[in-house]
Structure formats: structure tokens, C-alpha cells
Amino acid sequence: MLKDPEPLVSIITLNYNQAKTSCEFLESTRKLNYSNYEVLVCDMGSAIDPGPFILAGNYPKTKLLHSRQNLGFAGGNNWGMRQAKGDFIFIVNNDTEITPDSISLLLKPFYEDLTIGVTSPKIKFFYEPDIIQYAGFKSINPFTGRTSTIGEMEPDKGQYNLSRPTYAAHGCAMMIKREVIEKVGMFPEKFFLYYEEWDWSTRIRKAGYTIWYVADAVIYHKESMSVGKKNPMKVYYQTRNRILYMRRNTDLFHFIIFSLFFIFFSIPRSIIKYLINRQFEHLKLFLKGAAWNLYSSSSSPI
Numbered sequence: 001m002l003k004d005p006e007p008l009v010s011i012i013t014l015n016y017n018q019a020k021t022s023c024e025f026l027e028s029t030r031k032l033n034y035s036n037y038e039v040l041v042c043d044m045g046s047a048i049d050p051g052p053f054i055l056a057g058n059y060p061k062t063k064l065l066h067s068r069q070n071l072g073f074a075g076g077n078n079w080g081m082r083q084a085k086g087d088f089i090f091i092v093n094n095d096t097e098i099t100p101d102s103i104s105l106l107l108k109p110f111y112e113d114l115t116i117g118v119t120s121p122k123i124k125f126f127y128e129p130d131i132i133q134y135a136g137f138k139s140i141n142p143f144t145g146r147t148s149t150i151g152e153m154e155p156d157k158g159q160y161n162l163s164r165p166t167y168a169a170h171g172c173a174m175m176i177k178r179e180v181i182e183k184v185g186m187f188p189e190k191f192f193l194y195y196e197e198w199d200w201s202t203r204i205r206k207a208g209y210t211i212w213y214v215a216d217a218v219i220y221h222k223e224s225m226s227v228g229k230k231n232p233m234k235v236y237y238q239t240r241n242r243i244l245y246m247r248r249n250t251d252l253f254h255f256i257i258f259s260l261f262f263i264f265f266s267i268p269r270s271i272i273k274y275l276i277n278r279q280f281e282h283l284k285l286f287l288k289g290a291a292w293n294l295y296s297s298s299s300s301p302i
Contacts, residue, residue, distance in 0.1 A: 010086030019050035034103035072192035105217035117209025120169035121217035135160035168201035195241035239289030
């Protein structure tokens, strides 16, 4: 079992043109009841340097790292992990606010079960704090490439207060022990945005580790401040990476069934939906995301 009662935790969060939001996140770290941590704010080539805002806030144990370009969610977090010193890495969105005992509670399962490689908290909506966003994931359907989030949009009445294994950690907030990174690797950078936590979680589980949903650890998420729900680029990456995930993580039989489902159901349905709604840019990027898989290799682990 782990022996250090308070190992160093590296908190990694990305910033892209959201200095105010990042500072609000850093304000929430002041209330942590855990003392042995560092915060790495990884700026992804923002148009306005967030440095003066973060410096003015005088946030303890915080270091700002500057990337010249936007490396995406996967690449940006990998870049931060390479510079992190912690025994554990807490990847968390900058548009969240963490609770005082969240670090301690997310660490606790690692001391109780050595097979646990990743923990993820209950995530609730910041502006509707009684509504759940995440209480674990169901498995991805091998025929459709879709999953569902346990508890999503449900009032929190304690129905998901039992910690348990889950199929994947949520990219919004996940604690990883360094051993896992050294054995399995980091996020697959090929994904750039969306489905990367699913691909990584799948590799982690295949390596023999358990991913654990920690019911009593809670964070609050300011949903969709980075990429709006109706943003066409979200359609592009979700379409592209849904297919890419299936290419990398299913056997030939299931991929054939998925391909038939996508060709004969998903494509016609999406074309009709976007045409009816006159969302021509969405349609263009949906088709572009699907076509990307025709000429891209899926074999690289990153």
C-alpha cells in the first residue's frame, strides 16, 4: 500500500483566452485542506497573456507555463504532465471550482486498493449546484460508438453516493497516479479534443488498472465556457474522434457493424438534421470529420 500520507499532487489546468475563469479556479484552490500540491496553469497560446492577472492574484504554489500554440486538450495536458513533479496528477478544467476536501478524497482510494489507477469525482453544474453532470460513465456501445453519463441532468438526491468502478474518468476532472503514466503513457494527442479521455481510459483498463468514481469528492463545472454547445468545431471533433476511437479500440466484427450503422443511420440522420436547421457549417464539418478517417492512420498510441 502507499505509505506517504500526503504525496505531492500536481494540479494541471489549461487556459485559452480565459484569464478571468482561470483566476476563479485558482481562488477555489485557496480553500483546499490539502497542503502538498503545485498548480500548473498551462496557457495554450492565448491572445492576451494571463500572467498579469495570475500574478495580481498572488495564488500560492502556482506556476504559469506558456505554450506558443494551442496544443488542444490532450496535447496541452500532456505538455503539463511532462513538467509536473507530483506523485499524482490532478487534471482539471479551468472552468471548474474545486471543493476543500476534493484532493484528499480523490487520493484516499489509492491507499485502499493498489489496482486503482485513476479516480474521478462527482461533477455537478456550477450554476445549478443540485444537478449532476457526471457520476461515472456507462460502457461505450460497441455497435454505435456512443456512451451515456450516469446521473447526467438528474437532481442529486444521494442516488449516486456509492463509490464504485467506472468505465472511464471524466476529462473535466481526473486524478492519475504517476505509475500509470509511466506504464500506459499519456493522452492520445491524435484526438486533440473529445474522446481522448475514453481512449486513455480504455488503455488504462486494458493495462489492469481500475478507474474509480469517488462519490464524496465533488467539483462544480461551468459547462461549455471553452467550446459552446452549438460550436461547429465541436461537431467536427466529436464526429472525427468517435470514428477514430472505434478504429483503435474495437475488433473487426464490431467495427464493421459500427461502420454500417454510421453510414446508413448516423450520416443520413445528421444530413437531414443540419439541413432542416440550416446549419450548413455544422454539416460541412460533420462530413469533414467523417472523411478525415479515410486517410488518417489510427495505429499511433499518441
